Amino acid sequence: MSERIRILRGDITQQKVDAIVNAANTSLLGGGGVDGAIHSAAGPELLEYCKTLGGCLTGHAKITPGFRLKAKYIIHTVGPVWRGGNYNEDELLANCYKNSIRLAVKNKLKSIAFPAISTGVYGFPLERASGIALNTAMEFLNVDESFEKIVFVCFDDRAFNIYNQTLKEITEINKTDNS
Ligand code: AR6
Numbered sequence: 001m002s003e004r005i006r007i008l009r010g011d012i013t014q015q016k017v018d019a020i021v022n023a024a025n026t027s028l029l030g031g032g033g034v035d036g037a038i039h040s041a042a043g044p045e046l047l048e049y050c051k052t053l054g055g056c057l058t059g060h061a062k063i064t065p066g067f068r069l070k071a072k073y074i075i076h077t078v079g080p081v082w083r084g085g086n087y088n089e090d091e092l093l094a095n096c097y098k099n100s101i102r103l104a105v106k107n108k109l110k111s112i113a114f115p116a117i118s119t120g121v122y123g124f125p126l127e128r129a130s131g132i133a134l135n136t137a138m139e140f141l142n143v144d145e146s147f148e149k150i151v152f153v154c155f156d157d158r159a160f161n162i163y164n165q166t167l168k169e170i171t172e173i174n175k176t177d178n179s
Contacts, residue, residue, distance in 0.1 A: 004141050004149050005134070007167060009160040012153040013041035018109035019063070019073040020153075021100050023117040026055050026078050028062065034115045034155075038074060042067040046074070059095030061103050073109065075100045079118030082125070090132060093118055097136040105147070113151035116159055126159060130166040138170065 012020050012034060022038045025031050028050045030039045039046055045067045053076075056062050061077040077100050080092035096117050104112045114133060118124035130152075137150045154160035 004147070005137055005167065006149060006151045007154065007160065007163045008151060009154050009157065011037065011155070012113055012115050013037050013069060015113040015151060015153060016070045017111040017113045017149070017151060018071065019075050019104050019107075019112045020066070020069065020071040021061075021112065021114045021117070022074050022076045023115050023120070023122075024056065024076040024078055026058065028053050028056050028076055028078075031121075033120045038069075042069050042074065050076070059092040059099065061096065061099040063103050063107060071113070073104075073107065075103050075112070077117060079122050079124065082118065082123040085128075089118075089124065090128070093124060093129060093132050094136050097133055098140070101137075101140050101147075101150075105144070110146070110148040111151070112149075113153050115153055115155070116163075119159070126162050127166065130159075130163045131170070134163070134167055134170055138174075 023034050049064050053062050056078050058078045061075050064074050066072050077096040079096050080089045119126045119129045
């Protein structure tokens with residue numbers, strides 16, 4: 001299981017996977033953070049393509065070609081803005097991961113890389129977000145044996161350490177549950 005989940009420190013635009021995921025906004029017309037980095041690296045054709053998509057709802061996902069990226073596709077999803085935790089933020093964030101993975105499977109893709117959706121400008125607490133990201137990925141890999149890998153790309157050391165710690169905690173809990 002954990003071999004199919006990878007946690008890396010780096011830049012998602014450089015990942016060689018079937019699809020990288022963009023933490024976009026509902027307009028899908030670009031922005032700052034990882035969204036800005038992906039648009040810069042993919043080239044202006046990405047914005048032209050995104051203009052035809054009609055935006056995207058929070059928790060949903062849409063797919064585009066990767067254009068100048070090493071990744072073949074970009075899956076754009078819109079994370080929730082953190083408003084204290086009582087506005088369905090957890091479920092909406094889990095939906096981002098689920099719907100992105102669903103779209104990858106529908107397009108016969110086998111590998112996907114995620115940034116830490118909503119944890120930048122949108123303010124979602126990183127510890128909590130990493131738990132949702134990793135649990136959703138593990139639940140999916142438990143039922144799908146053919147998907148090759150899910151990569152979590154952490155942009156800084158803090159995110160990298162938190163993801164690794166969370167993965168360790170989830171693995172311990174699963175061990176206890178199965179014993
Ligand atoms: N590779 C991997 N991770 C990155 C990169 C990168 N190149 N650049 C930033 N991150 P954010 P959000 C991390 O703010 O919170 C945009 O303007 C970053 O450290 O990009 O979902 C959109 O258009 C953080 O951990 O996305 C929306 O308006 C994570 O990516 C809004 O921001 C997400 O940070 C979405 O906000």
